[in-house]
Amino acid sequence: MQNENFSAPEETPGGYNFGTFAGVYTPALLTILGLVMFMRTNFVLGNAGLFQTLLILLVGSSITLATGFSISAIATNTDVGGGGAYYLISRVLGPAFGTSIGLTLFVSQSLAIPFNILGATEAIIDGWPELRPYFPLVNVALGAILFFFVWKGADWAIRAQFFIMAVLGVSVIVFLAGPLGNFSLENLRANWGPLDTVHSLIPCFAIFFPAVTGIMAGVNMSGDLRDPHRSIPRGTFYALGTAVVLYLIQIIIAAGCFNRQDMIAYPYVLLTKNALFGLGFMVLAGVLAATLSTALGWMLGAPRVLQSLGVDNVLPGIGFFRAGAGPRNEPRRAIILVAVIVLPILIWSGMIGRNASDTESSPITVMSELVSLFFLFTYAIINLAAFVESLGANPSFRPRFRFFHWGIAAYGTAACVLAAFLIDLELSIVAFLVILGLYIWLRYRNLTMAYGDARRGFVYSRIYSLLHQYARLPLHPKNWRPTIAVLSGEPEERSMLMEYALLFSQRRGIVSLIQIVISDDPHNIGERRTPQLRRLRRLARERQWPVFPTVVIAPEFDSALRIILQSHSLDPIRPNIVMMGWPRRAERVVPFFTHLQTIVGDFHRNAIVLANERSSARPQRYDGGTIDIWWQTPEGGSLMTILAYLVQLDRDWRKSVLRIFLPMNREKVRRIRQVLDAARIEAEIVGLDEEVRLRRVLPKYSSGAELVFIEFPDYNTTDVRRQLVTHELLKRDLAGLPPCFLVVSNGEADLLA
Known part of the structure; x- marks a missing residue:
């Protein structure tokens, strides 16, 4: 017998070695229980009605659940480094596909930061209307506070999230239990159907969908997890399950307790006025905790995606962002770029918010559609990656996560693309063309097409192209x-x-x-x-x-x-x-x-x-x-x-x-x-x-x-x-x-x- 030369992989330098609760469950749950729960769930319920709102919750959570299955399959089948979903996709579909979706993921998370800061600012302005002229200033001040925590390091941000989770938990109890005395079946029946055709199912879905996009916040911490193969699946599903149950309870309570017109006009104020024991300030604390923690989660994740892109160095000049600071490899160069992107959006949205008079004209409503589209395309590519890996049938595709099936990934891909095109056809086409153009640019090469019999000609050309491409790929x-x-x-x-x-x-x-x-x-x-x-x-x-x-x-x-x-x-x-x-x-x-x-x-x-x-x-x-x-x-x-x-x-x-x-x-x-x-x-x-x-x-x-x-x-x-x-x-x-x-x-x- 010869001596065995197998060895366990060495621990990756840097990172914080967080466990499932701190590294995945906490950031994912706090991101899901964010702006939409406090500021927009009642608005969607008032317009769409109880039945359609439950349908929106079902469809949105099913898309996220399918994506969670896909992420879990990929994450338990390959070594996991920093960069979250980008790292996983690039290792499955290759650097060209991975880079195009990595940039999309970076942009979607960067846009989600001001989107959630807006929620905190709007809650403050609703509590103190006299501050509305200072809407842009409050926006920027909150962004600066989050920037400080992220700059200090992910451990500071995670410690802050534990405090935020405690505040959020008390706040949820306060606003869920407060109105229960007004619950009636008559009110439930009155809120069953949609109000009218002004806010149909699709626009309401676009407003609500960011609520269930938070699982990426946990996946983004992949490079800082002690055991990502175990933590990513467990933390993702536990967080999603907890959040869906809470949203379901909130929707049913609100439908049985509140008047439809009030939910549309005062979606957030209703929560503070009906708070348990008159603790309206705890609802305000909760919405600030939820929105700012969500923004903090994305502010932690987006720079790490960019840093991972820089490590792979597949785009001209992007290698500049690969360098990290300190023993924990903090992506401070990428953090500065995120701040540069977020600041003008905060100022612009603050100017809109200063002049907004109702919920429909709020900058949150304006941005929710854009954020939803970018996340839908991100989720579509994640599911596509898992689908390709599964159908590719490599013997090396042996995920520890046993509950994955390619049909789940196919559903996730199709549902994301369909939802995106239903929300905004023109903008979805533009986003699709941008991603496709980036991919083609990264994979640009000359092709010689052969024609003859339609089927044989096409198959021959694909074989010709793929054989030459396969010959250039490194052996592994x-x-x-x-x-x-x-x-x-x-x-x-x-x-x-x-x-x-x-x-x-x-x-x-x-x-x-x-x-x-x-x-x-x-x-x-x-x-x-x-x-x-x-x-x-x-x-x-x-x-x-x-x-x-x-x-x-x-x-x-x-x-x-x-x-x-x-x-x-x-x-x-x-x-x-x-x-x-x-x-x-x-x-x-x-x-x-x-x-x-x-x-x-x-x-x-x-x-x-x-x-x-x-x-x-x-x-x-x-x-x-x-x-x-x-x-x-x-x-x-x-x-x-x-x-x-x-x-x-x-x-x-x-x-x-x-x-x-x-x-x-x-x-x-x-x-x-x-x-x-x-x-x-x-x-x-x-x-x-x-x-x-x-x-x-x-x-x-x-x-x-x-x-x-x-x-x-x-x-x-x-x-x-x-x-x-x-x-x-x-x-x-x-x-x-x-x-x-x-x-x-x-x-x-x-x-x-």
């Missing part, structure tokens, strides 16, 4: 897929080999069926090859094998194998696994070992040998059985475990249990457990007290397994006598066992990818 173990070349001999007689190759690939990789025909006649090779190839293709169609057949005619097998390994590819796609059967005749044993050494040593490919092929045409499975892996080296263990995981994806093999056998060594077992946990693969580890001699322990432990994977012992020996002995021993020892695959790895397949 995360994108490893089993591309298998099956050396079939007579495929009708060895169809089980083909069936297992398809089982291992699970449509995640390409399988080639290669038949080698031995012939000394150098003439008319093309004419003799064509009928053989047709027969092979016909067999593939009849057996419904999704494979690419080919035939090679050569004077002897060794030269044919070298030809295949050199030329069987459409660069950069080439087989990384050569799969073959066990030699049936003694005279083929020595060439067999030579072929293995050629495959692995000369051409650096993986090799898989079905060592005890049976007559059955299809792989047999036994309910409740196991897939056994006899782990010897990290390279071989990784390849065998990935193949076993792919087998478990098959519908008929989902109940199979993966078992890994290795000598009882506590440190070794602990390291393998860490590797499996990091790889998101569930398996039983069986430590053996006895010396692992396959001849003795295989029948003892694996006789009832469904499949057995073994690293090929002594495949690289050049001693002919040893080769013959190894062949005879394996042939005898494996004869009565389930299908056993001897595996030789080239080290490319990595469980930690």
Whole structure:
């Protein structure tokens, strides 16, 4: 056994190592329970009515919930760095897509800052109307206070948020419990339907939707979380669930207690006048806490998104913002830019607010539509990223979050786009074109289109484009897929080999069926090859094998194998696994070992040998059985475990249990457990007290397994006598066992990818 060389990832320098409550739940909940709860929920309810308001809450929260599922799937499937949703998207859809949506995310969060500061200012002005002429000054003063907290550092802001949460909790109780004495079913029925067509469902949705966009505030803290894989899903769903329940209670209480006209004219004042025990000042404290904490959350998040863009340095000049200050890597350059963006908006909206006479002309109502649109497009891209990752079917897509399905991401994408275009068609088209233009600019290149048959021409052009694009992409173990070349001999007689190759690939990789025909006649090779190839293709169609057949005619097998390994590819796609059967005749044993050494040593490919092929045409499975892996080296263990995981994806093999056998060594077992946990693969580890001699322990432990994977012992020996002995021993020892695959790895397949 070789020493394991797996290691846990090193802790990222910088950051605060916040937990779920402080790092995700608190900022997300405070952002959701923001301006809309205090300043606009009653307004929406008065215009849309109880039924449509509940529908708005359902649709808005479902979009956010779908986005939460998508974020959780991506965040638990990849290393998470600073930059929140931008970081996650860029690592799934690439830097071009990631950068275009990263800038959109930065702008949407930057716009959400003055939007929420406006809410605090409006609450202050409603309490002290004499301050209305100073609306712009109050706006800027509140922004300066938040800027101070963010400049001091995220730990200051988080500590402030704990105090804010306490104030907000008391305020919510005060304004929810205060009017309960006036609750009546008659009032509830009177507020059931919409008021008129002036404020239809869509405009009211645009006003309300920013209420449920706060989950990004928690995700934005990704670089400062101790365990983002655990904290992001838990904190996001807990915060969203808490907020939706509170909004539901608020809507029902308000519908049963308040007059429709009052809710439209005085949406916030109603809360202060009906506060529990006359504690109207606590409602004011609550709205200030809610709006300013939300603005604070976005002011923490937006600079970190920009800093992450700067770290990736995919735009000219944006690398300037990568530098952080202090041991916690505070993004102060980005904070200054956010302040430069926010300040003129605060002054402009303050000028509007100074002259506004009612809720409809308030700058909050004006900005809510714009903020909603930017967040809808941001959420759409997040869901699209999860959809692409799921349907891309990389074996490395193994999120720890088990409740994700591509259908959820598809719904989230479609719902966001539809809602955006319904809210404002012209502005949505402009926003879409801006994002698309930025993406095209980042991915700009020349394309040569081919025409002919409409379908073949389009498919050919896409293949041409994507192959050249794929060839330029850097290799990474995360994108490893089993591309298998099956050396079939007579495929009708060895169809089980083909069936297992398809089982291992699970449509995640390409399988080639290669038949080698031995012939000394150098003439008319093309004419003799064509009928053989047709027969092979016909067999593939009849057996419904999704494979690419080919035939090679050569004077002897060794030269044919070298030809295949050199030329069987459409660069950069080439087989990384050569799969073959066990030699049936003694005279083929020595060439067999030579072929293995050629495959692995000369051409650096993986090799898989079905060592005890049976007559059955299809792989047999036994309910409740196991897939056994006899782990010897990290390279071989990784390849065998990935193949076993792919087998478990098959519908008929989902109940199979993966078992890994290795000598009882506590440190070794602990390291393998860490590797499996990091790889998101569930398996039983069986430590053996006895010396692992396959001849003795295989029948003892694996006789009832469904499949057995073994690293090929002594495949690289050049001693002919040893080769013959190894062949005879394996042939005898494996004869009565389930299908056993001897595996030789080239080290490319990595469980930690």
